[in-house]
Amino acid sequence: MSSNISMILAKLNKKDPNKLSLNIMDLLKKNITDFKKVEIAGPGFININLSNKALISIINKIFKEGKSFGSYKAKYSYNIEFVSANPTGPMHVGHSRGAIYGDVLSNLLKFNGNKVIKEYYINDYGNQINNFVKSVFLRIREIKYNESFVNEKELYPGDYIIEIANKILSKSKLKFNSLKDNYNFLTKESLKYSMEMIKSDLKKLGISHDSFISEKSIVNSKTVIKAINQLKRSNYVEEGFLEPPKGIKNEDWKKTKRLIFKSTLFGDDTNRALQKNDGSWTYFANDLAYHFNKVSRNYDRLINILGADHTGYIRRIEGAVKALSKNKQILHCKVCQLVKLYKDGSPFKMSKRSGDFISVNDLLNEVNKDSIRFMMLNRSNDVELEFDFDKVLEKSKDNPVFYVQYCHARIQSIFRTIDFKSKKNKQVKIGDINFNKYEKEILKKVFEWPKIIKIASNKYEPHRIPFYLYELATLFHSYWSKGNEDEKFKFIKKGNIDKSKLLMMQLVLIVLQNGMKILNVSLPNKM
RNA sequence: GCGCCCUUAGCUCAGUUGGAUAGAGCAUCGGUUUUCUAAACCGAGGGUCGUAGGUUCGAAUCCUUCAGGGCGCGCCA
Known part of the structure; x- marks a missing residue:
């Protein structure tokens, strides 16, 4: 056993650490009999050899525990949001990293006696969902009426869409003449099946969430307005204009008056729009409402696990939680860097849109859950993770x-x-x-x-x-x-x-x- | 242009919230099996901790500068 106490005390008192060590050593020798040997080494470390008696008492304590x-006794309540993959298809390898990270972090905090709620935010609202449902509809037309599926940019071409289409067809005798007429039904069914896929993937990885919150239900419950009204009162939200985006060109951009959140107060680059051109809420506005809901549930600590592509979002949402909770609650966003997939010695690109991604299911067909979990945690979450498909398959x-x-x-x-x-x-x-x-x-x-x-x-x-x-x-x-x-x-x-x-x-x-x-x-x- | 992350051995990475002579795995070379499980072990070589400063008893670790790589920068989600 070794102690650097003298160096720490030396810093506080501005004294020579070696002298302090001598004094401490004398005190130890006089008062405690559990030590076999005490000596000073290096710049002032005190090295202690424990006697058998002391050793045994530590061992007995471990057996008792x-x-x-x-573990140490902690009793905070945590809400950890992780995965939250869009319900437009199965999970891919990249998702599994955040999933496993979040799951193990939850286990760790529980191990220490904390109460942890594992939460999944379902993004079942917005354009992506429209495109997803449209894709399912077109696949249904393809199967039922032999119309060829034209792969437009926005659509989801993956085979799992065909599976969903087949499942819906096997249970429904509708004619599917127009997307508009069947929209609500198709949305409900498609989302049901895609969430089933995701939950099944998670289960195979050994992960289960305690709570699923739907974006759509947040929107329908008018929480957005409540959250924004509160922020208006505390002057974090105002009507105004924003500068054109600096990063990428957006031809739809228009300078019009709208509600904005003053995220620059929290270190963000720019203030953020809460409304689109047509006055409808942005994704951020809905997310703000969702976090208002989280804040109202009174956890001691909130944690979000995000993918690397969401780093730019952190300031905004952490700021939002501060504003919504009047500085009483803090949201910590932890980022998992990318998973680089290697196959046959070269990088393997993943794309959810194109449909040629490696899904968690593909991976699980060849590698067991234990290896995946261990490998995904065998790196700090802050660095990119090289996942060599061939190597993991070797089982070597x-x-x-x-x-x-x-x-x-x-x-x-x-x-x-x-x-x-x-x-x-x-x-x-x-x-x-x-x-x-x-x-x-x-x-x-x-x-x-x-x-x-x-x-x-x-x-x-x-x-x-x-x-x-x-x-x-x-x-x-x-x-x-x-x-x-x-x-x-x-x-x-x-x-x-x-x-x-x-x-x-x-x-x-x-x-x-x-x-x-x-x-x-x-x-x-x-x- | 701005923000976040990274830079440590040939390669992939740890590194105790600032401590002793900077560590693993892989790769390379050389050894170990009548066994309690060799899916293992032992040994050797390999380092200016990206650069330049600063803080102090002491820096891979904290601060600043610069360089290189990644991700992001929406009125998408």
Whole structure:
């Protein structure tokens, strides 16, 4: 164990850290007997070797905590919105990253005792939906009346549209003469089937949401007006004109008076329109209303998981939450960078519109859920993730999930061999326990687990968990193999096992199980 | 033009909210299997942490400059 307390105190008091360390060391030696050795190293670190007595008391504490080892008591309520993929088709590989990130972040926060609502915002309103429904209609015409499907720019050509068309046809005897006459029916049915597809994809990835909120229902409930009225009163919304957009040309742009949200007050580049040319609400206006609804549900903390292509949206919506909650609630937007898909050694472009994207379902047909989950978290969410289709399909040693699972399988293998069963309420006593240096390394790693959880939770960085588990597994595999070189490091000798080894393995097991439970990745007993 | 993210070994990336001699995997080279699971392990080579400054006992980490890459910049959703 090591402490940098002297350096911190030195900074505060402007004193020499080495001198402070000497003083602290004296105090420690006088007052505490749990230390075997205390010494000063480097610029003023205090290194402490724990006595067996102290070690045992820590181990007993871990056994007592068991499934909650690593967690700390927090009791905030969270709303985490993630996935929220448009209901115009199945999920693609890019969506799965945010989905898994959000899901594991939720598990992590729950592990610490927080209450978490996992929410999905269904964008079942607007032009995309019109185009989606039109696509379904045209496919129906194609099937029923042999009219060829002309692929216009705005339409969705993917095969799943044909599937939806077939499903609708098999249940309905309507003639489908005009889109207009069948519009409401088609919209309802198409959305039902596309959401079924998405939910099924999510389920296969091990993800389920607690709450689904429909954009259309927000619009119909007039929440938009309520939200905007409140913002008008606090002077965040006004009628006015906006400058022409700087980024891309838009021929439809017109300078007319409309309601705008003053997002520049929150660091945005420009104020944002709440109304379109024709006076109808923009997507942002509806989203504002949705977040008004979220704010009214009184969570302690709001989190949105967004794709990289929505970074420009963050200032606006975070500002909106501040304005709507009168600075009482804070929305944190976390961004997942792109997933770059590689196949046959070259980049594989995804496009939802063209219909040639790799869907989550395609992926799941070839790679198991555990590997996908682990791989998607094996990067910080802030960096692009290279997903090598071929490599993941190989199911080889390149895949780190196997490595961690294998560690678990080896421990279980030992337990099987000696017919060991974990007992409840075990109390370890000081006796013939004597950890060697390899075991101490592993214990040290196990003791780090709560710190990993704390950082991962505070920073919303669940990727730290797979990295940590991988490191723990490395130490274990390394120690295991010592037995190949030297008989005395064999775990089992003549059917017996050292008490210290048994303890060490039980501790590793606790951490592996707690960690993988948060990741929702399985731990097979045999591989 | 503006905003956000990134730049660490040949490649892909970690890096403890500022700590000790910067770490893994892959790739390269060389070793280890009558076994408690070799889906594993051990060893070797490989670094000016993009650049230039600053903050301090101490910087890959914080601040500023510049360069390179990605994403975005709608009255689409």
